[in-house]
Amino acid sequence: MAHIHLGEGSFPLWALVLWTTLGVALVSAVVYRIRKGGIETHQVALAGIGAAASFAVFQLNIPVWGGIHMNLTGLVGVLAGPLLGALIALVVNIFSAALGHGAVGLLGANTLVNATEAVVAYYAFKTLLRMDWDVFPAGASAATLGLSAGAVLMGVIIVVSGVNGSALPRGDLAVAVAGLVGLNLGVAVIEGVLTGFVVQFLASVRPDLVGVTDRAARGESTGVTA
Amino acid sequence: MTTLSNHVPDPRLVTAVAEHGDGPLHRVNPWTKVGTVGALVLAVTVFDRLVLLAGLYVAVLVVYGSAGLPYRRLLGWYTLPLLFVVSVAGPLAFLEPGTPVWGAVSTPLGELSVTWAGLVLFAELGCRSLTVVTFALAASMTTRYTHVAYVLGRLLPRPIDQIALLTYRFTFVVLETLEDLVTAALARGANLSEFWANRRLYARILGTTMLSAIERSERLVKSMEARGYDGDITLYGDVPRPPALELAVVVGSYVLVVGYAAVAVYEVGL
Numbered sequence: 001m002a003h004i005h006l007g008e009g010s011f012p013l014w015a016l017v018l019w020t021t022l023g024v025a026l027v028s029a030v031v032y033r034i035r036k037g038g039i040e041t042h043q044v045a046l047a048g049i050g051a052a053a054s055f056a057v058f059q060l061n062i063p064v065w066g067g068i069h070m071n072l073t074g075l076v077g078v079l080a081g082p083l084l085g086a087l088i089a090l091v092v093n094i095f096s097a098a099l100g101h102g103a104v105g106l107l108g109a110n111t112l113v114n115a116t117e118a119v120v121a122y123y124a125f126k127t128l129l130r131m132d133w134d135v136f137p138a139g140a141s142a143a144t145l146g147l148s149a150g151a152v153l154m155g156v157i158i159v160v161s162g163v164n165g166s167a168l169p170r171g172d173l174a175v176a177v178a179g180l181v182g183l184n185l186g187v188a189v190i191e192g193v194l195t196g197f198v199v200q201f202l203a204s205v206r207p208d209l210v211g212v213t214d215r216a217a218r219g220e221s222t223g224v225t226a
Numbered sequence: 227m228t229t230l231s232n233h234v235p236d237p238r239l240v241t242a243v244a245e246h247g248d249g250p251l252h253r254v255n256p257w258t259k260v261g262t263v264g265a266l267v268l269a270v271t272v273f274d275r276l277v278l279l280a281g282l283y284v285a286v287l288v289v290y291g292s293a294g295l296p297y298r299r300l301l302g303w304y305t306l307p308l309l310f311v312v313s314v315a316g317p318l319a320f321l322e323p324g325t326p327v328w329g330a331v332s333t334p335l336g337e338l339s340v341t342w343a344g345l346v347l348f349a350e351l352g353c354r355s356l357t358v359v360t361f362a363l364a365a366s367m368t369t370r371y372t373h374v375a376y377v378l379g380r381l382l383p384r385p386i387d388q389i390a391l392l393t394y395r396f397t398f399v400v401l402e403t404l405e406d407l408v409t410a411a412l413a414r415g416a417n418l419s420e421f422w423a424n425r426r427l428y429a430r431i432l433g434t435t436m437l438s439a440i441e442r443s444e445r446l447v448k449s450m451e452a453r454g455y456d457g458d459i460t461l462y463g464d465v466p467r468p469p470a471l472e473l474a475v476v477v478g479s480y481v482l483v484v485g486y487a488a489v490a491v492y493e494v495g496l
Contacts, residue, residue: 007310009270009354013487016271031383039385041450045443047385048392049400053439055393056400057432060408061231064421069234069306072432079436091390094378095397098366099235100359101306105267163314165274165350167343168321176317183313190421197429202437209440 005093005102006109006154015161016105023090023108026115030086043084050080051088055095062190070191073150074143075198077118078125079209085118086111109157113150121146125199126211135203135212140196147188155181233305235363237397243295243367244374251293251368255468256377259365261476265483266361270354272487276346279353286357290364300360307359308352315351319344372463380465384458391459396442403438407431 011019034043054071062068071092077085090111096102102110125142133141158177159170166173199210207213244252251259266286273279291297324343331338366374371394378390408431412418416427468476488494 005306005310007307007314007351007355008267008358010310010314010351011271013271027386031386034385041455042444042447044385044388045392045446045450046440047389049396049439049443049446050436051389051393052396052400053436055237055397056404057435059231059234059236059401060404060432062421062428063419069231072436075436079440087386087389090386091393094390095237095393098362099237099240100303100363101234103267103355104263104358104362105271158314163318163347163351164271164354165347166318167323168318172321173318176321177314179317180310180313194425194428194432197425198433198436201429201433206437206440209437 005096006106006113006157008103008105010103010158010164011106011109011161012164019106019109019112019157019161021108023111026086026112027090030083030115034083034087046080047084047088047091050076050084051091051095054088054092058092058096058101062194064187064190068187068190070187070194071114072191072195072198073114073117074121074146074192075139075195077121077146078139078142078195078199079202080118082119082122085122086115089114089118113154113157116153117146117150119146120149121195129212135210136196136200138196139199139210140192142192143195143199144188144192147191148185151181151184151188154184233302235299235303235366236401238401240363240366241371241398244370247294247368249292249294249368251289251295251364254368255472256369256373256465258468258472258476259369260377260381261468262479263358263361263365265476265479266358268480268487269483270357272483272491273354274491276350276353279350279357283353283357283360286360286364290360293364293368295364295367300363303363304356304359307355311348311351311355315344315348319348322347373465376463376465379459388459392446396439399442400435400439404431404435407434 054073054076058069058071060069062070073085073089073092076088080088090107093102093107093110093114097104097107097110121142124145125138128138128142129135155174155177158180159174162170162173168176203210203212266282269282270279273282290300319340320338322341322344324341326339326341327345329339369377375391375394378394379387381387382390408418411427411431416424418424418427421428467473
């Protein structure tokens with residue numbers, strides 16, 4: 001998750017409409033694909049409880065730079081896949097907005113950002129595993145890549161939209177937003193490393209969850225126990 | 227909850243206040259609250275004057291207080307929304323063209339100064355964000371679990387509604403698991419105050435939380451299928467339509483906001 005959500009009222013009305021439309025289009029496409037393929041009960045259960053876990057994990061304060069919170073969106077993408085990952089991102093955003101984190105009006109924009117993180121993390125993880133990377137570096141790199149893509153997209157959304165009430169030209173706004181993107185990229189690396197350790201832990205106890213069953217026999221123990 | 231963060235609202239506290247409270251906002255129809263959130267989102271997006279935005283924010287604060295909700299906790303819960311405001315409007319306070327407030331300070335990058343326009347923008351963004359955050363929290367803390375579940379079930383398309391309903395139901399369970407794991411680690415002498423030295427412990431806590439959630443979902447599948455789950459989690463509650471007075475207030479809010487935007491912001495001729 002790009003840790004700092006876009007705040008309510010930040011963008012002019014046209015941008016709110018634009019990002020909401022794009023967010024609805026993305027979610028509609030995902031729902032269409034899922035319905036067309038026929039959703040299984042276990043997928044609904046996994047997505048529902050995965051979203052609950054992602055939402056709950058946000059409560060944990062990670063003591064970096066005075067305290068950061070993470071939803072492990074990259075991990076959600078790796079575990080649930082791109083389609084369910086995108087829906088989980090939406091549901092987590094809805095619940096987060098209800099508790100004052102994020103924005104009701106910018107659910108579309110925040111979902112685009114977080115779905116990007118889950119989707120990129122999923123495909124990066126699969127690609128790196130095919131390249132025979134170990135689980136930890138693959139998980140850490142995939143999550144970092146996904147979260148970085150989300151952070152950059154978030155910066156792009158702000159620059160394209162412009163800040164409500166600001167007379168600053170887009171070029172200067174890009175400079176102003178660079179700090180926010182940089183902060184999110186820093187958090188992406190931390191969350192990426194943490195995700196790598198979590199994926200490594202999961203691979204050691206339930207390799208089927210991260211798709212490394214065939215490697216389990218030759219993999220070494222992480223030394224991490226539940 | 228001492229082991230987890232105190233500047234993120236705890237869903238258990240929010241739900242407890244919603245279930246056991248009896249303030250004026252508890253008696254307002256949930257659909258009215260949904261409609262009001264929409265009107266507020268529109269208002270903070272189109273209002274273009276600080277005095278209007280500040281007035282709206284104060285009004286929402288009054289509503290929050292009159293519902294018997296805690297102001298002290300609200301300050302902590304503002305941390306994350308304000309992080310966005312500070313991250314974006316902080317630099318803009320310096321970059322925004324306008325009259326410097328205290329005069330320029332020389333830096334290696336050139337002269338730097340906070341401008342009046344930048345300060346106003348900062349205050350505006352703060353009011354815009356906190357207005358909706360405050361009302362969203364007020365609505366969450368005054369709407370019963372069954373009503374929230376019903377509204378989610380009606381607003382979201384399938385299968386998102388099913389996912390959201392399961393998320394809402396199991397957030398509390400997963401939170402208990404997470405808190406138990408943190409408490410157990412602390413009881414065994416763990417020190418969670420430094421991330422890097424404890425990265426494997428954090429991974430173990432988060433990984434076990436995820437694993438527990440996934441295994442719970444696997445058990446849930448069996449119970450859902452045993453009860454004949456066919457893609458529909460039945461909701462037994464019902465939320466009636468809002469009474470005429472509340473409906474009039476919501477419609478009136480939209481008329482006011484759209485009217486103001488049309489006349490004062492977009493200068494539509496009458």
